[in-house]
Amino acid sequence: MxxxxxxxxxxxxxxxxxxxxxxxxxxxxxxxxxxxxxxxxxxxxxxxxxxxxxxxxVLPAEAADAGIEVIEFLLAHERYAIASECVREVYPLEELTPLPCTPAFVLGIINVRGEILSVIDIKKFFDLPEKGLTDLNKVIVLESADMRFGIVADVISGVRRIMRADIQSSLPTLTGIREDYLLGVTSERVVILDAGKLLSDEKLIVQEQVGD
The missing domain is CATH 1.20.5 (Single alpha-helices involved in coiled-coils or other helix-helix interfaces)
Known part of the structure; x- marks a missing residue:
């Protein structure tokens, strides 16, 4: 087997x-x-x-203090800022035409692509003393639904965001007409203008001033 x-x-x-x-x-x-x-x-x-x-x-504190976007500029060696939402454009100051019978703070008018705009010197509007030499070669065009005009500047520093917590409501040295048109001053000594009050102020309507 x-x-x-x-x-x-x-x-x-x-x-x-x-x-x-x-x-x-x-x-x-x-x-x-x-x-x-x-x-x-x-x-x-x-x-x-x-x-x-x-x-x-999102933290409530961060949401509440989103800050404001501003355009910062120099005028006679002082730093100013204004909310960018009220700025239409920045235009070179050329061919300024003086206007008779207008307040001292109205430097004149310019032609911006066919549109006639008045130009304001905010230092004179605030009755501030003149300090140093100034070029005044830029115009910041402010605009609202009912009004538009330009304010002069020496240098445009740029666009930045400023936290509201960094804005002091006022300083002892800021009184009178200047304080009425301010949002405040930062710790860096940047004076933030209240564009809303400027654009709604009848004293800045040049047409009503002519002929006074």
Whole structure:
């Protein structure tokens, strides 16, 4: 008797179809991907939830003190600033035409692309003493729904944001007409003008002054 024949492993004769196995594995991976891959609607909901969560995380103090964006400029070596939302443009001071019978703070008028605008010297408007030489070669055009005019400047320093917490309401040295048109003064001694009050002041309407 041949014992070897009894102990040898039995072969089924069935071969593994590796192509079919591969297809099954790929199908399983696709199913897994579908489970973990969110739909566009799910993605949108997730993004909205994250945005709402981030909005709630904003500190109340930071939200309250978002600051104001201003254009800072120099006038006779003093630093001034005015809210950029009231500034239409900065224009070179050229061909200034003086006007008779107007207050001293009205330097004259200029033609800005066909529009005639009055030009104001805020230092004279504030009755401030003249200090040092000044070039007065820039005009900052202020504009509201009902009024527009220009104020002169020597140099435009640029646009910046000033935190409201850094603005002092007034200083002992700022009194009278000057203080009435101020938002305040920063710790860097930048005088912030109140554009709203300037643009609503009837004294700055040149047409009403002519002929007085």
């Amino acid at each position: 041949n014992n070897t024949d009894k102990t040898a492993p039995q072969k089924t004769g069935k071969r593994v179809n590796w192509s079919e196995v591969k297809q099954r594995l790929e199908a399983a991976q696709v199913a897994i991907d579908r489970i973990w891959m969110p739909t566009p609607e799910d993605t949108q909901k997730t993004l909205q939830a994250r945005a709402q969560a981030l909005a709630r995380e």
